[in-house]
Amino acid sequence: MVYDLIIIGAGPAGITAAVYAARKKMSILVISPDIGGQAAWSGDIENYTGYQFISGPDLAAKFEEHLKKYNIELKEGEMAIDLKKLVDTALVKTNKGEYRAKAVIVASGKRSRELGAPGEKEFKNKGVTYCATCDGPLFSGKDVAIIGGGNSALDAALQMVRIAKKVYIINNAQRLRCDPVMRDKVESNPIVTVLNESRVTAVLGDKFVNAIKVAANGEERTINVQGIFIEIGLIPNSDFAKDLAKNEIGEIKVNSRNETSIPGIFAAGDVTDVPEKQIIIAAGEGSKACLSAFRYLSQQ
Ligand SMILES: Cc1cc2nc3c(=O)[nH]c(=O)nc-3n(C[C@H](O)[C@H](O)[C@H](O)COP(=O)(O)OP(=O)(O)OC[C@H]3O[C@@H](n4cnc5c(N)ncnc54)[C@H](O)[C@@H]3O)c2cc1C
Numbered sequence: 366m367v368y369d370l371i372i373i374g375a376g377p378a379g380i381t382a383a384v385y386a387a388r389k390k391m392s393i394l395v396i397s398p399d400i401g402g403q404a405a406w407s408g409d410i411e412n413y414t415g416y417q418f419i420s421g422p423d424l425a426a427k428f429e430e431h432l433k434k435y436n437i438e439l440k441e442g443e444m445a446i447d448l449k450k451l452v453d454t455a456l457v458k459t460n461k462g463e464y465r466a467k468a469v470i471v472a473s474g475k476r477s478r479e480l481g482a483p484g485e486k487e488f489k490n491k492g493v494t495y496c497a498t499c500d501g502p503l504f505s506g507k508d509v510a511i512i513g514g515g516n517s518a519l520d521a522a523l524q525m526v527r528i529a530k531k532v533y534i535i536n537n538a539q540r541l542r543c544d545p546v547m548r549d550k551v552e553s554n555p556i557v558t559v560l561n562e563s564r565v566t567a568v569l570g571d572k573f574v575n576a577i578k579v580a581a582n583g584e585e586r587t588i589n590v591q592g593i594f595i596e597i598g599l600i601p602n603s604d605f606a607k608d609l610a611k612n613e614i615g616e617i618k619v620n621s622r623n624e625t626s627i628p629g630i631f632a633a634g635d636v637t638d639v640p641e642k643q644i645i646i647a648a649g650e651g652s653k654a655c656l657s658a659f660r661y662l663s664q665q
Protein backbone atom coordinates (compact mmCIF):
# COMPACT_ATOMS: atom_id res chain seq x y z
CA MET A 366 0.00 0.00 0.00
CA VAL A 367 1.14 3.56 -0.70
CA TYR A 368 -0.09 6.01 1.96
CA ASP A 369 -0.72 9.67 1.19
CA LEU A 370 1.41 10.61 4.17
CA ILE A 371 3.79 8.95 6.64
CA ILE A 372 4.53 10.89 9.83
CA ILE A 373 7.72 9.89 11.64
CA GLY A 374 7.41 10.67 15.36
CA ALA A 375 4.46 11.19 17.70
CA GLY A 376 5.48 14.14 19.84
CA PRO A 377 3.58 17.46 19.72
CA ALA A 378 4.67 18.08 16.09
CA GLY A 379 3.84 14.61 14.73
CA ILE A 380 0.54 14.29 16.61
CA THR A 381 -0.65 17.72 15.45
CA ALA A 382 0.33 16.90 11.86
CA ALA A 383 -1.61 13.62 12.15
CA VAL A 384 -4.75 15.32 13.50
CA TYR A 385 -4.66 17.85 10.64
CA ALA A 386 -4.06 15.06 8.10
CA ALA A 387 -6.96 13.00 9.45
CA ARG A 388 -9.24 16.01 9.10
CA LYS A 389 -8.08 16.38 5.47
CA LYS A 390 -9.07 12.70 4.98
CA MET A 391 -5.57 11.74 3.90
CA SER A 392 -4.49 8.10 4.30
CA ILE A 393 -1.85 8.30 7.00
CA LEU A 394 0.60 6.14 8.88
CA VAL A 395 2.27 7.38 12.07
CA ILE A 396 5.48 5.61 13.11
CA SER A 397 6.88 6.25 16.58
CA PRO A 398 8.43 4.37 19.51
CA ASP A 399 6.18 6.29 21.94
CA ILE A 400 3.36 8.83 22.02
CA GLY A 401 3.95 12.28 23.50
CA GLY A 402 7.69 12.66 22.96
CA GLN A 403 9.55 15.10 25.19
CA ALA A 404 6.28 16.76 26.20
CA ALA A 405 5.74 13.75 28.47
CA TRP A 406 9.10 14.38 30.19
CA SER A 407 8.29 17.89 31.33
CA GLY A 408 7.23 18.45 34.94
CA ASP A 409 5.12 21.58 34.99
CA ILE A 410 3.96 23.22 31.77
CA GLU A 411 2.74 26.77 32.24
CA ASN A 412 3.15 28.11 28.70
CA TYR A 413 0.81 26.05 26.52
CA THR A 414 -2.08 28.35 25.68
CA GLY A 415 -5.38 27.25 27.14
CA TYR A 416 -3.81 25.51 30.10
CA GLN A 417 -2.52 27.83 32.80
CA PHE A 418 -0.95 24.76 34.35
CA ILE A 419 -0.73 21.16 33.18
CA SER A 420 1.86 18.46 33.89
CA GLY A 421 3.85 17.02 30.97
CA PRO A 422 2.35 13.51 31.27
CA ASP A 423 -1.19 15.00 31.43
CA LEU A 424 -0.64 17.14 28.31
CA ALA A 425 0.85 14.13 26.49
CA ALA A 426 -2.23 12.10 27.50
CA LYS A 427 -4.48 14.86 26.08
CA PHE A 428 -2.48 14.75 22.81
CA GLU A 429 -2.81 10.96 22.66
CA GLU A 430 -6.57 11.16 23.30
CA HIS A 431 -6.89 13.68 20.44
CA LEU A 432 -4.82 11.47 18.09
CA LYS A 433 -6.83 8.36 18.92
CA LYS A 434 -10.15 10.14 18.33
CA TYR A 435 -9.37 9.64 14.65
CA ASN A 436 -8.92 6.31 12.98
CA ILE A 437 -5.21 6.83 12.34
CA GLU A 438 -2.97 3.86 11.61
CA LEU A 439 -0.20 3.85 14.16
CA LYS A 440 2.96 1.75 14.33
CA GLU A 441 3.80 2.33 17.98
CA GLY A 442 7.12 0.90 19.12
CA GLU A 443 8.71 1.23 15.65
CA MET A 444 11.68 3.46 14.80
CA ALA A 445 12.53 4.83 11.36
CA ILE A 446 16.04 3.71 10.42
CA ASP A 447 16.14 4.96 6.82
CA LEU A 448 14.27 7.42 4.59
CA LYS A 449 14.71 7.49 0.83
CA LYS A 450 12.97 9.45 -1.91
CA LEU A 451 12.09 7.22 -4.86
CA VAL A 452 10.58 8.60 -8.09
CA ASP A 453 7.01 9.41 -7.03
CA THR A 454 7.03 8.07 -3.49
CA ALA A 455 9.22 7.93 -0.41
CA LEU A 456 10.33 4.75 1.34
CA VAL A 457 10.57 4.60 5.13
CA LYS A 458 12.44 1.64 6.61
CA THR A 459 11.90 0.87 10.27
CA ASN A 460 13.31 -1.70 12.67
CA LYS A 461 10.29 -3.87 11.80
CA GLY A 462 9.26 -3.17 8.20
CA GLU A 463 9.13 -0.93 5.12
CA TYR A 464 6.41 1.57 4.24
CA ARG A 465 5.78 3.85 1.26
CA ALA A 466 3.97 7.17 0.96
CA LYS A 467 3.55 10.02 -1.50
CA ALA A 468 4.71 12.49 1.18
CA VAL A 469 6.54 12.23 4.51
CA ILE A 470 6.73 14.51 7.55
CA VAL A 471 9.78 13.99 9.75
CA ALA A 472 8.82 14.98 13.31
CA SER A 473 11.26 12.83 15.26
CA GLY A 474 12.32 15.49 17.77
CA LYS A 475 15.37 15.25 19.99
CA ARG A 476 16.95 12.85 22.48
CA SER A 477 19.14 13.45 25.53
CA ARG A 478 22.85 14.03 25.11
CA GLU A 479 25.09 11.66 27.08
CA LEU A 480 27.71 12.95 29.51
CA GLY A 481 30.52 10.63 28.38
CA ALA A 482 31.87 10.16 31.93
CA PRO A 483 33.26 6.78 33.03
CA GLY A 484 30.53 4.75 34.77
CA GLU A 485 27.64 6.53 32.98
CA LYS A 486 26.84 3.65 30.62
CA GLU A 487 27.41 0.98 33.28
CA PHE A 488 24.92 2.59 35.68
CA LYS A 489 22.28 3.59 33.12
CA ASN A 490 18.90 2.74 34.71
CA LYS A 491 20.79 1.79 37.89
CA GLY A 492 20.80 5.33 39.23
CA VAL A 493 21.74 7.19 36.03
CA THR A 494 18.71 8.62 34.25
CA TYR A 495 17.85 11.25 31.64
CA CYS A 496 14.24 11.94 32.65
CA ALA A 497 13.20 13.33 36.03
CA THR A 498 9.50 13.11 35.17
CA CYS A 499 9.76 9.42 34.31
CA ASP A 500 12.19 8.25 37.01
CA GLY A 501 12.11 10.95 39.73
CA PRO A 502 9.75 9.05 42.08
CA LEU A 503 12.32 6.19 42.30
CA PHE A 504 14.57 8.53 44.29
CA SER A 505 12.13 9.50 47.02
CA GLY A 506 14.02 10.55 50.18
CA LYS A 507 17.42 10.08 48.49
CA ASP A 508 20.29 12.41 47.60
CA VAL A 509 20.51 13.19 43.88
CA ALA A 510 22.61 15.21 41.47
CA ILE A 511 21.30 17.05 38.43
CA ILE A 512 23.98 17.53 35.80
CA GLY A 513 23.48 20.70 33.71
CA GLY A 514 22.50 24.31 34.19
CA GLY A 515 19.86 25.12 31.56
CA ASN A 516 16.07 25.02 31.59
CA SER A 517 15.84 21.22 31.38
CA ALA A 518 18.22 20.81 34.33
CA LEU A 519 16.27 23.33 36.40
CA ASP A 520 12.97 21.69 35.44
CA ALA A 521 14.42 18.41 36.75
CA ALA A 522 15.68 20.13 39.92
CA LEU A 523 12.27 21.67 40.61
CA GLN A 524 10.67 18.26 40.27
CA MET A 525 13.25 16.62 42.53
CA VAL A 526 13.02 19.15 45.38
CA ARG A 527 9.53 17.74 46.01
CA ILE A 528 10.82 14.15 46.13
CA ALA A 529 14.48 13.93 47.15
CA LYS A 530 16.23 14.67 50.47
CA LYS A 531 19.07 16.67 48.90
CA VAL A 532 19.58 18.01 45.37
CA TYR A 533 22.99 19.00 43.96
CA ILE A 534 23.16 20.87 40.66
CA ILE A 535 26.48 20.32 38.91
CA ASN A 536 26.88 23.05 36.32
CA ASN A 537 30.00 23.53 34.21
CA ALA A 538 29.32 27.23 33.48
CA GLN A 539 29.83 30.25 35.78
CA ARG A 540 26.07 30.67 36.33
CA LEU A 541 22.86 28.77 35.69
CA ARG A 542 21.72 29.57 32.13
CA CYS A 543 17.97 29.31 32.57
CA ASP A 544 14.81 31.36 32.95
CA PRO A 545 15.28 33.77 35.88
CA VAL A 546 12.01 32.58 37.48
CA MET A 547 13.33 29.02 37.62
CA ARG A 548 16.75 30.14 38.89
CA ASP A 549 15.13 32.09 41.76
CA LYS A 550 12.98 29.11 42.76
CA VAL A 551 15.95 26.73 42.74
CA GLU A 552 18.51 28.99 44.40
CA SER A 553 16.15 29.86 47.25
CA ASN A 554 15.36 26.22 48.05
CA PRO A 555 17.23 25.10 51.21
CA ILE A 556 17.78 21.50 50.03
CA VAL A 557 19.54 22.60 46.82
CA THR A 558 23.30 23.14 46.48
CA VAL A 559 24.46 24.61 43.16
CA LEU A 560 28.06 23.84 42.19
CA ASN A 561 29.03 26.13 39.31
CA GLU A 562 32.17 25.68 37.18
CA SER A 563 32.12 22.01 38.14
CA ARG A 564 32.41 18.87 36.03
CA VAL A 565 31.47 15.25 36.71
CA THR A 566 34.54 13.09 36.06
CA ALA A 567 33.13 9.69 37.08
CA VAL A 568 29.99 7.89 38.17
CA LEU A 569 30.68 5.43 40.98
CA GLY A 570 28.69 2.59 42.47
CA ASP A 571 28.34 -1.06 43.27
CA LYS A 572 25.10 -2.58 41.93
CA PHE A 573 23.60 0.93 41.84
CA VAL A 574 25.07 4.43 41.81
CA ASN A 575 26.37 5.60 45.19
CA ALA A 576 28.53 8.64 44.32
CA ILE A 577 29.95 10.95 41.68
CA LYS A 578 33.38 12.49 41.36
CA VAL A 579 33.27 16.22 40.69
CA ALA A 580 36.20 18.36 39.54
CA ALA A 581 36.34 22.11 40.26
CA ASN A 582 39.22 24.57 40.49
CA GLY A 583 41.78 21.82 39.85
CA GLU A 584 40.50 19.69 42.73
CA GLU A 585 38.36 16.57 42.68
CA ARG A 586 35.90 15.47 45.36
CA THR A 587 33.42 12.68 45.86
CA ILE A 588 29.76 13.47 46.51
CA ASN A 589 27.50 10.68 47.75
CA VAL A 590 24.29 10.47 45.70
CA GLN A 591 21.98 7.62 44.77
CA GLY A 592 20.56 9.23 41.65
CA ILE A 593 22.02 11.22 38.75
CA PHE A 594 19.86 13.12 36.28
CA ILE A 595 21.80 14.07 33.14
CA GLU A 596 20.30 17.20 31.58
CA ILE A 597 23.03 18.58 29.35
CA GLY A 598 21.19 19.15 26.14
CA LEU A 599 19.54 17.34 23.31
CA ILE A 600 20.56 15.85 19.95
CA PRO A 601 18.23 15.79 16.90
CA ASN A 602 16.89 12.37 15.89
CA SER A 603 17.80 12.91 12.25
CA ASP A 604 20.44 10.22 11.57
CA PHE A 605 18.01 8.06 9.54
CA ALA A 606 17.24 10.98 7.17
CA LYS A 607 20.66 10.77 5.56
CA ASP A 608 19.82 12.56 2.28
CA LEU A 609 18.22 15.69 3.81
CA ALA A 610 20.20 18.91 4.17
CA LYS A 611 21.03 19.64 7.84
CA ASN A 612 22.76 22.38 9.79
CA GLU A 613 26.02 21.92 11.71
CA ILE A 614 24.25 20.35 14.70
CA GLY A 615 22.25 17.87 12.65
CA GLU A 616 18.93 19.72 12.60
CA ILE A 617 17.00 19.30 9.34
CA LYS A 618 16.88 22.52 7.35
CA VAL A 619 13.34 23.68 6.53
CA ASN A 620 11.86 26.77 4.93
CA SER A 621 8.81 28.63 6.21
CA ARG A 622 6.57 26.01 4.55
CA ASN A 623 8.37 23.16 6.35
CA GLU A 624 9.79 21.93 3.04
CA THR A 625 13.15 20.13 3.29
CA SER A 626 15.81 19.88 0.59
CA ILE A 627 13.84 17.01 -1.01
CA PRO A 628 10.39 17.65 -2.59
CA GLY A 629 7.64 15.68 -0.88
CA ILE A 630 9.57 15.37 2.38
CA PHE A 631 8.62 17.86 5.09
CA ALA A 632 9.89 18.28 8.63
CA ALA A 633 8.54 19.90 11.79
CA GLY A 634 9.38 20.61 15.41
CA ASP A 635 12.56 20.11 17.41
CA VAL A 636 14.27 17.98 14.74
CA THR A 637 14.38 21.04 12.45
CA ASP A 638 16.40 24.25 12.47
CA VAL A 639 13.43 26.41 13.60
CA PRO A 640 14.92 28.77 16.18
CA GLU A 641 12.93 27.93 19.32
CA LYS A 642 12.09 24.53 20.77
CA GLN A 643 8.78 24.58 22.61
CA ILE A 644 5.64 22.44 22.64
CA ILE A 645 3.42 25.13 21.17
CA ILE A 646 5.95 25.85 18.42
CA ALA A 647 6.35 22.15 17.56
CA ALA A 648 2.56 21.75 17.43
CA GLY A 649 2.22 24.82 15.18
CA GLU A 650 5.02 23.60 12.92
CA GLY A 651 3.34 20.17 12.71
CA SER A 652 0.11 21.74 11.50
CA LYS A 653 2.00 23.85 8.93
CA ALA A 654 3.93 20.81 7.67
CA CYS A 655 0.69 18.90 7.18
CA LEU A 656 -0.95 21.75 5.26
CA SER A 657 2.15 22.01 3.05
CA ALA A 658 2.09 18.25 2.43
CA PHE A 659 -1.61 18.49 1.58
CA ARG A 660 -0.88 21.27 -0.94
CA TYR A 661 2.01 19.23 -2.41
CA LEU A 662 -0.25 16.17 -2.85
CA SER A 663 -3.01 18.27 -4.45
CA GLN A 664 -0.52 19.49 -7.04
CA GLN A 665 0.82 16.02 -7.96
C1 LIG B 1 12.60 18.27 30.57
C2 LIG B 1 11.92 19.09 29.50
C3 LIG B 1 10.99 20.05 29.87
C4 LIG B 1 10.35 20.83 28.90
N1 LIG B 1 9.43 21.76 29.31
C5 LIG B 1 8.76 22.46 28.38
C6 LIG B 1 7.75 23.40 28.78
O1 LIG B 1 7.48 23.60 29.97
N2 LIG B 1 7.10 24.08 27.79
C7 LIG B 1 7.37 23.91 26.46
O2 LIG B 1 6.71 24.51 25.63
N3 LIG B 1 8.33 23.03 26.06
C8 LIG B 1 9.03 22.31 26.99
N4 LIG B 1 9.99 21.43 26.57
C9 LIG B 1 10.31 21.31 25.13
C10 LIG B 1 9.25 20.49 24.38
O3 LIG B 1 8.98 19.30 25.09
C11 LIG B 1 9.72 20.17 22.97
O4 LIG B 1 10.02 21.38 22.30
C12 LIG B 1 8.63 19.44 22.16
O5 LIG B 1 8.23 18.24 22.81
C13 LIG B 1 9.13 19.10 20.75
O6 LIG B 1 8.14 18.38 20.08
P1 LIG B 1 8.50 17.47 18.80
O7 LIG B 1 7.24 16.79 18.45
O8 LIG B 1 9.19 18.28 17.80
O9 LIG B 1 9.59 16.42 19.31
P2 LIG B 1 9.58 15.37 20.50
O10 LIG B 1 8.72 15.82 21.61
O11 LIG B 1 11.02 15.09 20.76
O12 LIG B 1 8.89 14.07 19.87
C14 LIG B 1 9.54 13.31 18.88
C15 LIG B 1 8.86 11.97 18.71
O13 LIG B 1 9.53 11.25 17.67
C16 LIG B 1 9.86 9.95 18.11
N5 LIG B 1 11.05 9.45 17.39
C17 LIG B 1 12.35 9.70 17.66
N6 LIG B 1 13.15 9.07 16.78
C18 LIG B 1 12.32 8.40 15.94
C19 LIG B 1 12.54 7.55 14.82
N7 LIG B 1 13.77 7.26 14.38
N8 LIG B 1 11.46 7.02 14.21
C20 LIG B 1 10.20 7.30 14.63
N9 LIG B 1 9.94 8.11 15.69
C21 LIG B 1 10.99 8.65 16.32
C22 LIG B 1 10.07 10.13 19.60
O14 LIG B 1 10.02 8.90 20.29
C23 LIG B 1 8.92 11.08 19.93
O15 LIG B 1 7.71 10.39 20.05
C24 LIG B 1 10.65 20.64 27.52
C25 LIG B 1 11.59 19.67 27.15
C26 LIG B 1 12.23 18.90 28.12
C27 LIG B 1 13.24 17.86 27.70
